[in-house]
Amino acid sequence: MTKFLLAVHVLAAIVAIGPVAVAASMFPAVLRRGDVAVLRSLNRICRVYAAVGVAVPFFGLATAGSLGVLGDTWLIISIALTAVAAVVLVLLVLPQQHRILADGVAVGRLAMYTGLFNLLWAAVTVLMIVRPGSTTGA
Template identity: 50%
Template sequence: MAKFLLSLHVLASVLFVGPVAVAVSMFPRRAKAALAGGPDQAGDAGMLRLLHRITQVYALLGIAVPVLGIGLAQVMDVLGEPYLIVSMVLTAIAALSLLLFVLPGQQAAVDALGLAPEDEGHAKAVRGLKTLPMTTGVFNLLWAIVVVLMVIRPGSTTGV
């Protein structure tokens, strides 16, 4: 059962968290181009909407990753291990950063697409783009740390 849950957990991580990590990384540059209004503004706007939708849908699907991880930890009887507790806390912080900073920043940029540059909503979205690369970087860094913790499992007695 543990091998099956581990397979599902890893597969869900790759298929659901991976697209979110890529989409949030691509979004700030595309948003800047779309809101600046260059020659390919329509293409940039379409890509911006797509990246935001990918982030929303795959973030929702990504809930399966910690759910499967907790189930796997119970089966393996490692739920109280420090590496796992740290990983769960970091996962929660990553989820909160996505919900509180990344997704609202993306939504503001998407909402500003149809606004004139002198509109306050447009100006607010452009200002918000200054912090979006940092928050997306923190989100991705947290997931990278969780992956490393899951691979090396500090204090594990399995011997690697």
């Protein structure tokens, strides 16, 4: 069961978080070009895949419970970083994208918030691979 949960967790991360990271990163560049149709599509991708992305921590916690690592420091840090990434996406990136689409007003910090979101997910990915204190020898 652990292998199944881990596989679903990793697949959910690839399928859900990857598109959000790419679409959110493309948004500022497309904004400079002024292509509103593409901006709407990128925003829709971000919104839909953000909702699907809820599966990532759900299956991650199930996997961690199955592995018995729920109290490990690396996992707690990963959970905290994931929560911060979700807050950045939901409270900063998506609302600014929405404001741009609604008002046509460019928000200067959107690229920075998007970069922060991506950096947080990169840190989580590294922690998931390295797992300090792991007994796998990696």
